[in-house]
Amino acid sequence: MALDTRVKIGEWQLENPIMTASGTFGYGEEFTPFVDLAALGAIVVKGISLHPRPGNPPPRVVETASGMLNAIGLQNVGVDRFISEKMVMIRKLGAQVVVNILGDSLDEYRELAARLADVEGIAALEVNISCPNVKKGGVAFGTDPLMAAKVTEVVSRQSSRPVIIKLSPNVSDITLIARAVEEAGATAVSLINTLIGMAIDIRTARPKLANIIGGLSGPAIKPVALRMVYQVASAVKIPVIGIGGISTLDDVIEFMMAGATAVQIGTANFVNPAVSGELVAGFRQYLRDTGRTTATELIGCVQR
Amino acid sequence: MQLQYLENGEILENAVVGPDTWRMQIRSPKVAGAAQPGQFIMVSVGHETTDPLLRRPLSIHQAKDDVLTLLYRIVGKGTKLMSFMKKGEEVSLLGPLGKGFQIKSASHHCLVGGGLGVAPLLFLATEIKRRLPTETMSILLGGRSKNELLVLNDFQKVAPVFLATDDGSLGMPGLVTELLVKEVKGPATIYTCGPAPMMKGVAQCARDKKWSCQVSLETMMACGMGACLGCTVQRSGFDESEKKYVHVCKDGPVFEAGEIWL
Numbered sequence: 001m002a003l004d005t006r007v008k009i010g011e012w013q014l015e016n017p018i019m020t021a022s023g024t025f026g027y028g029e030e031f032t033p034f035v036d037l038a039a040l041g042a043i044v045v046k047g048i049s050l051h052p053r054p055g056n057p058p059p060r061v062v063e064t065a066s067g068m069l070n071a072i073g074l075q076n077v078g079v080d081r082f083i084s085e086k087m088v089m090i091r092k093l094g095a096q097v098v099v100n101i102l103g104d105s106l107d108e109y110r111e112l113a114a115r116l117a118d119v120e121g122i123a124a125l126e127v128n129i130s131c132p133n134v135k136k137g138g139v140a141f142g143t144d145p146l147m148a149a150k151v152t153e154v155v156s157r158q159s160s161r162p163v164i165i166k167l168s169p170n171v172s173d174i175t176l177i178a179r180a181v182e183e184a185g186a187t188a189v190s191l192i193n194t195l196i197g198m199a200i201d202i203r204t205a206r207p208k209l210a211n212i213i214g215g216l217s218g219p220a221i222k223p224v225a226l227r228m229v230y231q232v233a234s235a236v237k238i239p240v241i242g243i244g245g246i247s248t249l250d251d252v253i254e255f256m257m258a259g260a261t262a263v264q265i266g267t268a269n270f271v272n273p274a275v276s277g278e279l280v281a282g283f284r285q286y287l288r289d290t291g292r293t294t295a296t297e298l299i300g301c302v303q304r
Numbered sequence: 305m306q307l308q309y310l311e312n313g314e315i316l317e318n319a320v321v322g323p324d325t326w327r328m329q330i331r332s333p334k335v336a337g338a339a340q341p342g343q344f345i346m347v348s349v350g351h352e353t354t355d356p357l358l359r360r361p362l363s364i365h366q367a368k369d370d371v372l373t374l375l376y377r378i379v380g381k382g383t384k385l386m387s388f389m390k391k392g393e394e395v396s397l398l399g400p401l402g403k404g405f406q407i408k409s410a411s412h413h414c415l416v417g418g419g420l421g422v423a424p425l426l427f428l429a430t431e432i433k434r435r436l437p438t439e440t441m442s443i444l445l446g447g448r449s450k451n452e453l454l455v456l457n458d459f460q461k462v463a464p465v466f467l468a469t470d471d472g473s474l475g476m477p478g479l480v481t482e483l484l485v486k487e488v489k490g491p492a493t494i495y496t497c498g499p500a501p502m503m504k505g506v507a508q509c510a511r512d513k514k515w516s517c518q519v520s521l522e523t524m525m526a527c528g529m530g531a532c533l534g535c536t537v538q539r540s541g542f543d544e545s546e547k548k549y550v551h552v553c554k555d556g557p558v559f560e561a562g563e564i565w566l
Contacts, residue, residue: 063524273529
């Protein structure tokens with residue numbers, strides 16, 4: 001029987017549920033020696049702000065047990081150069097492209113969405129309201145349901161494309177934020193962004209990151225992410241995209257069973273740059289091996 | 305884009321060559337075949353476990369035919385696990401990565417290494433000799449004491465070697481930068497790798513004499529291929545723009561000294 005690996009985010013149909021996570025896949029081209037980008041469900045490119053950002057001083061990354069902390073600080077070329085340089089290259093990759101945007105104010109989010117509205121080759125926007133590494137703005141939008149809803153509204157109004165809101169796990173009840181952005185018109189939510197953490201070098205008695213704190217990612221955070229995906233999928237009707245330490249096929253299936261319509265592969269790309277393509281192949285094989293014919297029958301099938 | 309490979313290599317040798325310092329030889333035809341002096345590889349140390357999670361960046365010590373050689377020091381859990389790997393086992397390599405040394409005709413080539421910073425210099429020396437056989441070259445190596453001066457025989461086969469140790473146990477007592485001032489009189493092109501203070505000293509010396517100087521840097525990095533943006537170093541002369549930082553993995557690891565230090 002024919003295998004249907006497709007999933008839908010609003011009106012947008014993905015060939016399969018495997019995406020790559022923002023900030024872990026560059027602008028895609030870095031991975032072309034290792035992955036056929038057109039075979040992925042979608043790629044999410046590095047977050048873009050209205051103006052260029054230099055990012056944080058080094059050290060920016062440190063490895064921790066089964067994970068890593070990063071405080072990159074949203075280094076990016078700014079939306080103008082993104083459109084004039086990066087998008088020209090990205091369009092040639094043949095991939096479904098999600099552009100991740102971030103701002104310090106509602107006006108910045110509005111302006112970003114407006115600038116990108118007529119740019120060809122973008123399948124969807126992902127709105128970062130949850131990056132923990134910038135001092136102003138970013139995180140406040142992600143932790144306050146009202147502000148999260150406002151960002152969702154201004155971006156949705158400027159964009160005819162699906163709008164995915166990327167949620168922060170650094171809140172007491174993530175379902176409150178998820179419901180707020182759903183009501184405000186979000187097409188989907190993606191979660192989780194990194195968990196805020198810290199590491200200290202005991203020889204120098206200094207934080208290992210120049211930014212002192214950073215975002216924890218990798219297999220270490222998977223159970224937390226899975227729990228939040230499960231809770232959010234139970235609380236909203238819009239699609240949920242699962243993110244957080246996903247490295248293996250088993251992880252992909254777990255997140256889909258918990259209620260994710262699609263998943264994003266993040267830190268695992270650093271360990272094995274070919275992993276996203278391998279997971280697409282593995283996913284097809286898994287459906288065949290388990291006698292399933294569609295990807296969608298997995299979504300939320302976990303038994304209570 | 306330059307060629308990069310994910311390749312499972314076969315370990316041909318993994319042996320101690322100095323205090324906590326090991327040399328691993330790997331048969332990896334693709335990576336070794338494409339490697340240039342100064343480039344690096346990301347090596348998987350975890351055997352599919354998640355701790356340690358990330359690959360380790362190591363400079364390419366030598367690449368000849370289909371064999372890649374790494375020189376590494378045990379500094380943490382990852383390199384400790386590497387030292388347990390046995391001849392005949394497979395190891396996953398990602399590479400070759402980054403921009404290596406620029407080899408151009410020069411009146412004299414001078415390689416300056418400190419401690420484990422000698423690692424990329426053997427491949428460089430070999431290639432300078434192969435590509436520019438009529439030009440002169442000297443190799444200056446420094447360490448705290450004589451047992452930190454690694455793989456001397458391999459260097460001595462390629463070019464004249466001059467040594468300095470902090471404790472005077474071998475070669476000239478003192479710093480390798482002093483050796484540079486003493487031994488290299490005429491114009492030279494400098495290539496250096498070692499601890500940052502040493503490289504800064506070498507770069508300063510080169511700048512005073514208006515010699516070109518290439519420095520090979522190391523930093524923490526997650527991916528090694530320009531995706532994580534974690535391996536930043538601040539550029540000289542840029543304060544606030546997206547050009548403020550360079551990335552060691554993609555813009556380097558080898559830089560013109562003036563790009564990093566004024």
